Amino acid sequence: MPAKLHRIKLSEDERRQLEAIRDGKTGKSTKSIPALAMLLTDEGPHGPAMKDAAIVQATGIGLRRLGRLRQRCCEVGPLGALERKPRETPPIEIKITGEVKARITQLVCTKPPAGHSRWTLGLLAGHLVQIEVIESISRQSISTVLKKANSSPGGKRAGVSRPNGTPPS
16 A cells, blocks of 8 residues: 555544534534544544554545545645535536527527528527627527527427417317
């Protein structure tokens, strides 16, 4: 096994707080096993300073998770290590805003370009980029916007609202 890069030495107050979490008196139950692992890892005067293999066997967590737990404990403290790390950036930037949705709906309600009988998803995507509403957009994104608006760009009436029921016979 590699040498320990991060060593945990808990104060008496930190040990008490982790023991309360381990015993289920405070915090969520998902934090009890990492709290137990930190207590067993403690190399301070009151800690058992167990070896990693023994901690893995006692708690059931993996060696890599134990190493990450030690590292996080050294970075943000033992109680901070039990909390989820906040996300720094959103997963993807939202490109289709309300303004873009409104422009798509508005465009669908207009007459199609010359030489075309109706708007297609590809025509809509190309026209939106051409008039610089958005830098780039896929046909699927336009389809999703129109579906949420309850619209049919290929129908006889290319408006947003559909006729109510069938005409009487």
